[in-house]
Amino acid sequence: MPRFAFLIEYDGLPFHGWQRQAEGQPSVQAALESALARLDPDGPLVTGAGRTDTGVHATGQVAHADLARDWDPFRLGEALNWHLKPAPVAVLDVARVADDFHARFSAVERRYTFRLVCRRAPVTHDKGRVWQVLNPLDVPAMRAGAAHLVGRHDFTTFRSSICQAASPVKTLDEISITEHLLPSGAEIRFHLRARSFLHNQVRSIVGTLERVGAGAWPPERVAEALEAKNRAACGPVCPPQGLYLTGVRYPVDPFSGGFQ
Structure with a gap:
């Protein structure tokens, strides 16, 4: 067949x-x-x-x-x-x-993007497709916190309690954070790249980094949470509507258009 x-x-x-x-x-x-x-x-x-x-x-x-x-x-x-x-x-x-x-x-790589909008006014066109917070976030602080997560680690802290993966050890190849100005606010995009991810790993990471951006966590607390290997050390898990699976890479691209 x-x-x-x-x-x-x-x-x-x-x-x-x-x-x-x-x-x-x-x-x-x-x-x-x-x-x-x-x-x-x-x-x-x-x-x-x-x-x-x-x-x-x-x-x-x-x-x-x-x-x-x-x-x-x-x-x-x-x-x-x-x-x-x-x-x-x-x-x-x-x-x-x-x-x-x-x-x-x-598959040898999966890529996710999470979209977060910071502004007081409600979102209209992107309702249900972004996570909205009301106050500005400190992007450099979030980048400093994210840097602690890149590489091969035990991600038990950032893993759902019902995750069925055999091991919590994963290699996170990249987290990049970009800021895009909007009328009366900004959209922050988190781009994550790895061979595979644990259940709720991306949402747990973004929810934790949002606490850093809001000033509730210092960036180094992300490293402490990772080292704890304890789900209770994780920040809040952010809602799903801002998360996108944006690409899957293979040794040979099967599609004529390729991946972006």
Whole structure:
């Protein structure tokens, strides 16, 4: 059976995360499988590169599925987008891949961006797609705090209590923080890059760094929290709506457009 890879974006607001739910709640995986079932009588299963949580968005999710028919990739993408309507899910690219390609296990890097808006006035166009705080944040202080987290560490402090990963040890390759001016405020974007992440790791890190930016934590307290290896030492976990899975990298890019 031919195997296809899909480059996908979605608005996470109406979904209970990426993963198919036993209770029948809407998920991105179920939406894709439902669309594929309209094209393939065997009802192929879809495997994603990352299991985003409820309310988390994606601009660069990758998935694969084995189909009974050897489709032209362009026509397959067009057909899927037609059958996905009106769900806020779009297939950006489709590629025929080798049988040993695996969206999750073949990945060598995942990238996330978290969007945080600092301003008093409510957000309008980005409501549900950013985390809003009312007061300005100290970006240099947050960068100083984030520097303690880069590298290979035991991230127990920044790991959900229900995380199913075999080990809390991960290598965080990059955290960069950028500031973008807005009318009456600013948007701060946290960009994180690693081979893989623990459950709630990004949201735990951003929530902790927000405390640093607000002046409630000195930057060096981030290092102390990391060293504690204790979930209780973590700052607040920020809400999901500002989080985006922005890219997944493979040894060989399967898509014609590549990743940004």
